[in-house]
Amino acid sequence: MERFYLENASKYHALVEGLDPLPKPRLTKGKPGPGMIVSARIRPLSKNEGFPSATFPRTSEKNVLDIHDLYNHPRGIPVLRSSDYQVDRLFDSSSTTEEIYEELIVDLVHFAWTGGIGTLFAYGQTGSGKTFTVSRLEELVAETLMKGDLGGEREIYMTIVDLAGNAAFDLLNEREPISLLEDSLGVTQLVGAVEHQVFDVKDMKAQVDRATSFRRTAPTLKNPASSRSHAICRIRISDPVSHSDGFLYLIDLAGSEGARDVAVHGPERMRETRQINISLSVLKDCIRGKAQADVAASETKGNRTQKFPHIPFRQSALTRVLKHVFDPASSRACRTVVIACINPSLADVGPSKNTLRFAEMLRVLVPVTDDIERDDTSAIHWTNAELRKWIEANSGNPPILGSVLAPRESGAQLFNLSSAEIEYRCRKCPGVTLEQAKVFRSKLWQTYISA
């Protein structure tokens, strides 16, 4: 197939240039649900790949991507086959990891700092840029956490482990095997993994580099050092005053390889690929189930008598480790960001389409009512400054401070927080009682409902 693409590269360019400049519009009704953003990042095409780019972000529509494949028609005339995909946020090949951090990840850091659970998944075919993206994001997270301007004292602990099938290894301890055991509360513990307390940026970055050097890699057709395991970097942010922990998970998933890529590597690698694909499939079901549960909870304003979708988090080691992210019984406030990484090369259109289909399946959209679409001044569109003003005027005495907001939190994000999270934040303001926090919470939601 690659030979076919190379031989017909000029034909491909001519067909793409001759396409209708106004592609069929993508009609999606709805906005992303609370607590979940599904994005895609297209990496630049490297010079030595030799194939044309087959991915085309639309200029006329935000966050929509066209992929044009060249089909070897039986009559011998190559034809174009086009498909389009939509995500919540698309980063094209000129985007930097710093931009992705500012738009999507810094909020997760603030969220974890205030006691929430923030999770990032980088997903995609082998060689699509997952490790490149996550490594830089880890450095940027370290810089934010250690800058000292997040407010309050915290202790930071890091654990970095590697999951290959059902086996787990400690990347901060020379890849020593560890056990995944469930404790009496049903939480899967990483027994034997070192939890390293970090005190500055240099120390954090050194731990990340150390973990990278112990990561399991193997050559695939697409990447000479392909990661054949899921790497989980867990950052626990402990508040010594309230004795509560926030968590940040940065997860570089194993490359989703096609059978074609591993066929030359024998039965061991085929088995490994099967295990990776099964765990990715369970992960998809869990992320989607969680997003549906979040939407249902926000629509019923946290009423837990509502029947939530089944989330099969016990079916793989990866999702068992992330129990408090996926367990519907968990009361922890969670936010998740998925970055679907794409190699734009024409030779990779098949895996790229699979990755984008996977990303689309994760999206759970909330219907947008006409009122909300029309009314840009409604409460959920308030800026941070407007929110602070509203909080000051409506929080009673002693006042609940505007600091209950994470620095970049939007109106929609604040209104979608769980009741436990809102009360937890209010209680951190001096003198505020639980009763007052509850009154404030219900005022907040009434404002949201009437918005």
Ligand SMILES: Nc1ncnc2c1ncn2[C@@H]1O[C@H](COP(=O)(O)OP(=O)(O)OP(=O)(O)O)[C@@H](O)[C@H]1O
């Ligand atoms: N945004 C980018 N800009 C420049 N180079 C990139 C970018 N993303 C990836 N690359 C390069 O592409 C190659 C493959 O990237 P990377 O190793 O991150 O892929 P991967 O998805 O983690 O692969 P695997 O799943 O096989 O481990 C690397 O040489 C990396 O430097």
